[in-house]
Amino acid sequence: MSEPNLSSTEKIKQASDSLRGTIREGLSDDITGAISEDDRALVKFHGMYLQDDRDRRDERAEKKLERLYSFMIRLRLPGGLLSADQWLATQDIAGEHSTGIIKITTRQTIQLHGLYKSHVKPTIQAFNEASLHSIATCGDINRNVICSAHPKQSPLHGEVHAFAFKINELLLPKTRAYYEIWLDQEKIADKKEEEDPLYQDRYLPRKFKIAIAIPPNNDVDVFGNDIGLIAIVENNQLKGFNVAIGGGLSSTHGNPATYPRLGTIIGFVSGEEKILKTIYEIVTIQRDYGNRSDRSLARLKYTVDKMGVEWFKEEIVRRTGFPLEKEKPFQFSERKDYYGWFQNQDKHWYYTPFIENGRVADTEQVPMKTALYEIAETRKLNFRFTANQNVILSDILPEDKEEIDRILKKYGIEEYTASASPLRQNSMACVALSTCPLAFAEAQRYLPSLISKIDPLLKKHGLQEEEIILRMTGCPNGCARSYLAEIGFIGTALGKYNLQLGGDHAGMRLNKVFRESLEEPAILEELDRLFAEFSKEKKKKESFGDFAVRKHWV
Amino acid sequence: MLELLNRFPVKDAAQFEIFLQQLEPTTPRLYSISSSLETVDGEIHLTVARDKFSIEEEWKYGLCSDHLCSLKPGDKIDFYIHHNDQFRLPDDGQDLIMIGPGTGIAPFRAFLSERETVGAGGRNWLFYGDQHFITDFLYQTELQQWKENGILHSLDLAFSRDQKEKVYVQDRIREHSADFFQWLDNGATLYVCGAKKMSDDVEKTIRDLLLEQGAGEQAENFLDDLKSKGRYLKDVY
Numbered sequence: 001m002s003e004p005n006l007s008s009t010e011k012i013k014q015a016s017d018s019l020r021g022t023i024r025e026g027l028s029d030d031i032t033g034a035i036s037e038d039d040r041a042l043v044k045f046h047g048m049y050l051q052d053d054r055d056r057r058d059e060r061a062e063k064k065l066e067r068l069y070s071f072m073i074r075l076r077l078p079g080g081l082l083s084a085d086q087w088l089a090t091q092d093i094a095g096e097h098s099t100g101i102i103k104i105t106t107r108q109t110i111q112l113h114g115l116y117k118s119h120v121k122p123t124i125q126a127f128n129e130a131s132l133h134s135i136a137t138c139g140d141i142n143r144n145v146i147c148s149a150h151p152k153q154s155p156l157h158g159e160v161h162a163f164a165f166k167i168n169e170l171l172l173p174k175t176r177a178y179y180e181i182w183l184d185q186e187k188i189a190d191k192k193e194e195e196d197p198l199y200q201d202r203y204l205p206r207k208f209k210i211a212i213a214i215p216p217n218n219d220v221d222v223f224g225n226d227i228g229l230i231a232i233v234e235n236n237q238l239k240g241f242n243v244a245i246g247g248g249l250s251s252t253h254g255n256p257a258t259y260p261r262l263g264t265i266i267g268f269v270s271g272e273e274k275i276l277k278t279i280y281e282i283v284t285i286q287r288d289y290g291n292r293s294d295r296s297l298a299r300l301k302y303t304v305d306k307m308g309v310e311w312f313k314e315e316i317v318r319r320t321g322f323p324l325e326k327e328k329p330f331q332f333s334e335r336k337d338y339y340g341w342f343q344n345q346d347k348h349w350y351y352t353p354f355i356e357n358g359r360v361a362d363t364e365q366v367p368m369k370t371a372l373y374e375i376a377e378t379r380k381l382n383f384r385f386t387a388n389q390n391v392i393l394s395d396i397l398p399e400d401k402e403e404i405d406r407i408l409k410k411y412g413i414e415e416y417t418a419s420a421s422p423l424r425q426n427s428m429a430c431v432a433l434s435t436c437p438l439a440f441a442e443a444q445r446y447l448p449s450l451i452s453k454i455d456p457l458l459k460k461h462g463l464q465e466e467e468i469i470l471r472m473t474g475c476p477n478g479c480a481r482s483y484l485a486e487i488g489f490i491g492t493a494l495g496k497y498n499l500q501l502g503g504d505h506a507g508m509r510l511n512k513v514f515r516e517s518l519e520e521p522a523i524l525e526e527l528d529r530l531f532a533e534f535s536k537e538k539k540k541k542e543s544f545g546d547f548a549v550r551k552h553w554v
Numbered sequence: 555m556l557e558l559l560n561r562f563p564v565k566d567a568a569q570f571e572i573f574l575q576q577l578e579p580t581t582p583r584l585y586s587i588s589s590s591l592e593t594v595d596g597e598i599h600l601t602v603a604r605d606k607f608s609i610e611e612e613w614k615y616g617l618c619s620d621h622l623c624s625l626k627p628g629d630k631i632d633f634y635i636h637h638n639d640q641f642r643l644p645d646d647g648q649d650l651i652m653i654g655p656g657t658g659i660a661p662f663r664a665f666l667s668e669r670e671t672v673g674a675g676g677r678n679w680l681f682y683g684d685q686h687f688i689t690d691f692l693y694q695t696e697l698q699q700w701k702e703n704g705i706l707h708s709l710d711l712a713f714s715r716d717q718k719e720k721v722y723v724q725d726r727i728r729e730h731s732a733d734f735f736q737w738l739d740n741g742a743t744l745y746v747c748g749a750k751k752m753s754d755d756v757e758k759t760i761r762d763l764l765l766e767q768g769a770g771e772q773a774e775n776f777l778d779d780l781k782s783k784g785r786y787l788k789d790v791y
Contacts, residue, residue: 030711031698033687064695068688116688118716 005293012041013140014201018175018194019045027181033069033117045141045203046178047134048073048120051113055434071115072435073098073123074137079147079164080108080385082132084376087383089130091373097123102369104358106428106480107209108146108220108385109137113435124182135178140204140298142171142283148214148231149337149386150352151394152344156238160214160231163241163275167210170276171283173199198283205290206298208283209248211387212241218332218507220387221481223247223262226300227282229275232268232328240270242327245282245312246304249478252296253440253492260483260510261301266313267324274322281319285312332506335469336426337388339417341401349396351408354417357429357444358389371411375404389428421455422467424448428481432474432491439474441491447472450489450520457528461535468544469503483510486545487527492517499523501530501548511545512554557609583618584636586747586789588660590668601660601692641745641789646674649742651734653756655683655712655723658748659692661789665745667696670705678705679737681723683712708733723752724759731763743785753790 006014012021021042026035035043040050052067060068075090082090090110094102097119098112105111115123127133137144147164151157174196179185188194212229213222222228228244247263269278282300289307291298304312317323342350355368362369375381375393380400384392396404408414430436432443451470458464471485482488488500488511496517503511515526534547548554555577564570589599604623605616615623625631643665644650652662659682666678680697684690690713691697700706710726727734738744746753757777764773780786 030687031694031701031709061695064693065689065691066694066698118687 007293007295009041009140009295010202010205010292012038013203016042016201017177018196018201019173019177020175020181023177023181027117027121030118032066034066035117041139043071044139045136045173046139046182047076047137049138049437051435051437053434054437054439069117070113070435071117071120072111072113073115073120073134074105074111074144075109075127075132075134076137076144076168077109077132077385078145078168079161080149080387081161082110082383082385084379084381084383086130086132087376088373089126090132091369091376093123093126093130097126100361100369102360103431104355104360104385104389104391106358106387106389106430107144108149108387109144110385113431121182128183133178136173138207140206140208141173141199142168142204142208142210144168145171145210145212146220146225146387147212148217148219149384149392150217150219150342150350151348151384151392152338152342152350153217154214154231154233155236155345156231156233157214157344159238160212163229163272164212166272166276167279170280171198171208171210173203198280199287202287202292204283204287205292205303206295206300208286208300210279213332215330216333218335219337221335221484221507223507224249224260224478224481224484225263226286227279228263229279230265230330232330239328240268241275242268242330243278243282243324246301246309248299248301249481249483250299251476251478251483253476255296258296260478261305262508262510264304264309265327266309266316268326268328269324274320277320277322278316278324281316284319285315332508334505335388335507336467337386337390337392339390339425340414341405347398348394349398349401351393351396351404352386352390352417353393353408353413354420354425355390356420356424356448357427359444360391366413366416367411368413371407371413374411375407378403378407380404388426421451421458422465423455423458423470424451426467427451427470427472428485429472430474430479436474438477439491440493441474441495441497443472443474443480443491447489450523453520453524454527457524457531460528461531463531463535466544467505469505472497485511486543486548489523495519497523499526500554502545502554504545505543509545509549514548514554580617582634582636584791586657586660586664588663590664590671592671593667599663601657601663603657638789640784641747641787643668643674644743644785645676646672647676649677649679649737649740650745651679651681651737651742652745652747653681653723653727653753654745654747655681655752656690656748657692658746658752658789661747662745663693663696666700666705670700670703677707677737677742679708679710679742680706681710681712681726683714683721683723683726685713685715687711687713687716722755724755727756727759728763735763735767738780738785741785743787744780745787745789747789748791750790753788 019042021039023039026039049072052069056068094100094112099114103111145164145168147161174194176188176194209225210227211220211222211225213220214231225247229241232239242265244263244265249260251258269275286300290303337352339352360369381396382394384394429443429447432439469485470487471480471482472489473480473482474491476490482490484503484507486503489497498513499515500511501514538547564573585600587598588601602619602622605619654662701709712721712723712726714720761773
């Protein structure tokens, strides 16, 4: 199919010699910390963004210095699993090459910020030594595949989790560019070796996200993904998955053609071969029919709405050769992480500490980084990241629990986790300023202090035990899934946020804008008023989001 | 001097008289001008590093550089122009090799700026270095511009503290020695500006390279010959 007006990114991808571009030349250009505009689009496919410290633009311009460029690198960790040795390596790499802070993302992986150009290659090589890579963790391609995190959730957790790995493998690109550019592997002689029947030379029109949820916990926000898989378990057996398509949370301020959308369940599929085939063909349909001229309308959700859900279902059958079954009943009731100690059916122990906005650092409040390093040094656990920006210290044998517990106590981690208010424990924020180029407003640097002002309001109205899901993003692209929060803040300008209300506890309903572009005093005033009403008139077990809808606030 | 007096106080008046007679008036500090009147008429730009050193574990700053760095827009200073008729641009068509790490870049910024303004045809090659790429790349955006628009034919950088092995401008000369001598054979003028130590290291490297190429005795006279032809100019401090 030929499209009349391919976007510039489409042209860059197609002309890139399988994502090589001039990245190699750009790395050796030592008069700038940046790389060319075209290569900036390509390094995303290698797991990096070129960013700059927006706080320092003016100061540096005055000094006749270019912007303070640095790279963000994101790892590929299907299902969010990392060994203790890999965690140690990551912390060492972060200390040597980046800001030293590890950011746990909202998609079960980790990223490092502030890598100067000369540090990128050594970083990737060091990750490679630890059997870690960053292939296709950004860019127009299938991203990290996420899966409900906590093994206590189901005896079948391991079986479901394995699908994250299988889907991940299925949808990796074939190009050897990553290995040549970053790991100095030899150039392949025969181009046929990297022929890519799935991505061809154009990849996808836009990013592509897949999540697997195990009811009753929808911690992955399965309906916010291009493909959402809901594990159906009957009689302690994994029967298969309900398949939802076309979820996606980004929108653009001032462009009414863009909107957040929940995934639509199109049926049920069972059997590994059929499951993988179905997913593969959904991706090929998006490859062939997605919008390649306007990137703001290129996600799968717009393709689904443009072509129609029924057409999409039929097209899947045309491509797979088998029909989807009728969707199976399921029930989500929550989206939270289970803080503290839990044991699964195999008698393994799990501890989830609270890590505010996923930033693993040593702060005045808690030496999280030091503690996690020492815990990893025992090598008696795995690390599992959650879609709520936390880590689960995992798979700890009963005889090792005490040793790890002792370290947690030594650094005050348990105390810190217990002392975080329910509101704080159920909050998320994206990176935003100063490094995200998309941000209009602060998020992770600001939300902690805002919560410190909201908590007293909850207390004032006797609501301090309410587990209200609150999320903040610095722009409407929704990285921290603010459109699925009970209280969502979406940055519109520095210090100003749209206040969104009405999301539910289970992630089945988008919120809506309640007030536009509020500054902090107005935010607090509105919330104070809303909390008063909620406190007085809430029904038993009624959540804040449900109450907002019942009251027609939105 | 105050530090010295503090440490070795002068007690009697006669001794203090002698001490005072030893003192000399503050000498003028000479700075290379880093702008060209061809480009910015009526302005003089200086490139000043605030001299910082420690005495008895206390940070001290250079008298003049500290004074200059503390000035605010609109402040007035006394100055005079010290003429230097040697360290000048050659004919427009001639090639330049400029070695100016740190504030040694000052005259070369003026050179490049003038060459751009007047449209001089000669090629320009700059060796620049300092400690850190991120913080110490003086005139980075201007140099990038000149590289982009072709005024700067070559720009070789040596940031000494960005990697384990320290790298200096003379190491970059060594890496590009074939081109370096070819430019000089073609009549390029060689300029060095900056610290005395650096210029000694640069001269030693050039001599070593010539010796390695088997130039023998010629190696010793190479720079003197250039100098006598007015094609090797130094401004070092």
